[in-house]
Every structure is written in C-alpha cells, then in structure tokens.
Amino acid sequence: MRYLQADKVFNGRSLLDGSTVLIIGDKGELIEISDDGLVPSDKIEKLEGVITPGFVNTHCHTELSHLKNKIPQKTGLPGFGKQIIFQRATANREEIKEKLLAADHAMWNNGIVAVGDICNTADSFEMKTNSKIVYHSFIELLGLHPEKAALSYEAGMLLYDQLKKHGLRGSLTPHAPYSTSFKLIQKIAEFNIENNFPASIHNQESEEETKFFYGEKNGFQELYELLQMDLSWFKAPMKSSLEYFIPSLSDQQTILVHNTFTSKEDIATASSKNIFWCFCPSANIYIEDCLPDFNLFKSEKDKVCLGTDSLASNTELSIINEANYLLKSGVFTLEEVLRSATSIPAKALNLSNIFGTFINGKNTGLNLLELNNNNINFIKNLS
Numbered sequence: 001m002r003y004l005q006a007d008k009v010f011n012g013r014s015l016l017d018g019s020t021v022l023i024i025g026d027k028g029e030l031i032e033i034s035d036d037g038l039v040p041s042d043k044i045e046k047l048e049g050v051i052t053p054g055f056v057n058t059h060c061h062t063e064l065s066h067l068k069n070k071i072p073q074k075t076g077l078p079g080f081g082k083q084i085i086f087q088r089a090t091a092n093r094e095e096i097k098e099k100l101l102a103a104d105h106a107m108w109n110n111g112i113v114a115v116g117d118i119c120n121t122a123d124s125f126e127m128k129t130n131s132k133i134v135y136h137s138f139i140e141l142l143g144l145h146p147e148k149a150a151l152s153y154e155a156g157m158l159l160y161d162q163l164k165k166h167g168l169r170g171s172l173t174p175h176a177p178y179s180t181s182f183k184l185i186q187k188i189a190e191f192n193i194e195n196n197f198p199a200s201i202h203n204q205e206s207e208e209e210t211k212f213f214y215g216e217k218n219g220f221q222e223l224y225e226l227l228q229m230d231l232s233w234f235k236a237p238m239k240s241s242l243e244y245f246i247p248s249l250s251d252q253q254t255i256l257v258h259n260t261f262t263s264k265e266d267i268a269t270a271s272s273k274n275i276f277w278c279f280c281p282s283a284n285i286y287i288e289d290c291l292p293d294f295n296l297f298k299s300e301k302d303k304v305c306l307g308t309d310s311l312a313s314n315t316e317l318s319i320i321n322e323a324n325y326l327l328k329s330g331v332f333t334l335e336e337v338l339r340s341a342t343s344i345p346a347k348a349l350n351l352s353n354i355f356g357t358f359i360n361g362k363n364t365g366l367n368l369l370e371l372n373n374n375n376i377n378f379i380k381n382l383s
C-alpha cells in the first residue's frame with residue numbers, strides 16, 4: 001500500500017489541495033482519496049509537483065512509427081500524404097515491428113495509459129495484445145467514389161474481424177472527407193451506432209481541403225493523379241467539408257481530429273452532433289506550420305482532447321508536449337488543459353469506466369508533473 005501526497009492532486013476533473021492523500025493498493029489500484037489528517041504521517045510519500053491519472057492519447061498512428069524523421073517538415077498536407085504513400089510502400093517489415101514496440105514503450109514511459117490508434121493494416125495488432133497500454137483501434141476506411149463504398153466497407157470489416165480475433169477493442173472510422181465518400185461515412189456511422197462505438201475523422205487539417213470542397217484549384221489534385229483516381233464525377237458541394245459530412249453522422253461519438261482550418265460557423269454546425277475536438281498541435285506545426293485558432297474553441301472546452309498523431313509527423317509521442325500548446329495559447333486554464341489529457345479523451349474513446357479520473361478499485365495510471373513558468377513538465381510515470 002502506498003500513501004501519495006504532492007503539492008496538488010488533479011483527479012481528472014479538478015485540482016485538489018495539498019492535504020489530499022492517494023491511497024494506492026499493491027496492484028496500483030486506488031483504494032481511497034483521503035486527507036493527511038486521516039493517514040499516519042510516517043507512511044506518507046511526499047512528492048513535489050502535481051499527481052494526475054494516466055494520460056489518454058486520443059489520436060495516434062502507431063503503425064507509422066518507422067517513419068520518424070523520414071518525411072520532410074512543413075510541406076503541407078498533400079505533399080506529406082504523397083510521402084506517406086511512397087515510404088509505406090518501401091518499408092521494411094522488421095523495422096515496422098521494432099518501431100511499433102519502441103513507440104508503445106515510449107508512450108507508456110510518457111505516462112500514456114490509453115490510445116485511440118488509427119489502423120490501415122494489421123501491423124500493430126500483435127504489439128497491442130502484449131502492451132500495458134489499452135488501445136482503441138480505429139480501422140480506417142478510404143474511398144472517395146460512392147460506388148466504392150461497399151468494397152471499402154468489406155475490406156474494413158475483414159480487418160476489423162482480425163482485430164477481434166486478437167481480442168482487441170476497436171471500431172470503423174472514415175479517413176477524411178476528401179478521401180471518403182458521404183455514402184461510406186454514413187455506412188461506417190451506421191455500424192458504429194449499432195455497436196455504440198466511437199468514430200473519428202481527420203477534419204480540416206489543411207486549407208486545401210476547404211478549397212477542394214469549394215471547387216477551387218487545390219493541392220490534392222496532384223495526389224489524386226498519383227493514385228490514378230478519376231475525379232471527373234466529383235461535383236464540389238460548395239460548402240465546407242465539415243458542413244458537408246456532418247449530416248452523415250448520427251448520435252454516436254465522433255472525434256474530429258486536427259481542426260486547424262475550422263471556422264466559427266463550422267463549430268456551430270457541429271454542435272448538433274455528439275462530437276469531440278481533438279488537437280494534435282505538434283503535427284500541425286510539422287506538416288502545415290500552422291495551429292488551429294484555439295480562441296474559437298473556448299466554449300467547447302468540455303469536448304477538447306489531445307492527440308500526438310504519428311511519429312511520421314511528430315518527433316515524440318508525448319501528450320504533455322501537446323498540452324503545452326493549449327496552455328500557452330492562454331485560452332484554457334490549467335485544469336481545462338489537464339482534462340483534455342485525461343477525462344475528456346477517456347469519454348471520447350468510451351473508456352471513462354477505466355481511465356481518465358481516479359476510480360476506486362481501478363488502476364487508472366499515476367503521473368507526476370511539475371508546473372514551471374506556464375509550462376508543464378512531465379516528471380515520471382508513478383505506476
């Protein structure tokens with residue numbers, strides 16, 4: 001049994017004062033949140049900093065971990081996409097495996113206990129079955145031509161079945177509105193609603209996406225040519241991508257990822273649905289050299305979560321690195337930022353019953369942080 005005390009305890013929702021003592025069992029499970037007046041003082045381990053539950057990484061692509069430092073920075077999304085397609089086609093199987101394991105260990109050491117992870121292949125499944133981290137795997141589907149919806153859905157279900165055979169949790173998810181037809185997004189939504197599964201979609205990561213939906217010349221054209229995609233059938237909807245795909249969603253939880261070019265009007269449109277806004281600021285800097293306008297999301301603070309994205313577009317898989325962008329924006333309070341790293345993403349991934357807050361009888365992870373000049377430093381994983 002451990003009795004942990006720090007300058008502050010963040011319980012996943014709010015900061016508790018320094019008299020708080022966490023009583024932790026031998027398996028890392030919470031026995032009780034107590035007070036130093038009620039616990040023998042010689043048993044208390046006093047720590048400097050803030051204790052929090054384990055972090056939840058809302059958005060990652062662990063299967064791209066072998067692409068660390070291989071893709072040039074600040075090329076814009078279409079250029080980045082082209083590189084991903086080329087580099088994945090020439091990747092070494094052993095290296096993929098090795099880097100997946102390294103990414104998993106690094107996330108654990110960075111205090112991450114749960115991850116929403118995008119999968120285009122089964123590459124990460126074996127790693128996940130042996131991991132200390134709980135993964136929700138989003139089987140990602142693509143197909144812009146509406147006639148390809150059934151084929152793409154079938155391929156996704158085959159991968160989903162493989163995931164289930166590994167005993168892993170997951171759901172289906174569309175890639176992005178510029179790569180997935182309205183019909184396919186709707187089909188995925190139906191499957192997820194039936195099963196009460198969350199979904200995610202890359203949303204407004206690049207200005208090129210907006211141009212595409214307004215029928216303007218855009219950077220994706222070259223990418224589509226490379227993929228030999230015929231787009232002669234496509235009629236630009238003359239509205240933002242978010243306005244376009246939002247009606248295809250029903251009431252199930254959907255995580256909108258990136259939101260770098262999301263407008264005030266888009267946020268109002270999305271308010272009719274059960275959505276979460278996931279920010280991956282380091283990846284936005286890496287790919288587009290641009291950040292979302294966080295001011296627009298102040299009113300959405302209870303739906304904001306954080307993701308690292310992949311090592312193809314980030315130098316480290318650290319939720320605290322991402323949290324510091326939110327904190328330094330000056331838009332969100334420390335408590336709001338810490339919630340976006342713990343309880344809110346746990347809710348977004350349907351994992352609130354096991355992660356995101358301190359829960360009696362559960363090991364939800366224990367992290368130690370310190371706050372220095374409006375900067376959060378991750379000290380260590382205490383669990």
Ligand SMILES: [Zn+2]
Pocket residue numbers: 059060061118202257309310
């Ligand atoms: Zn992504």
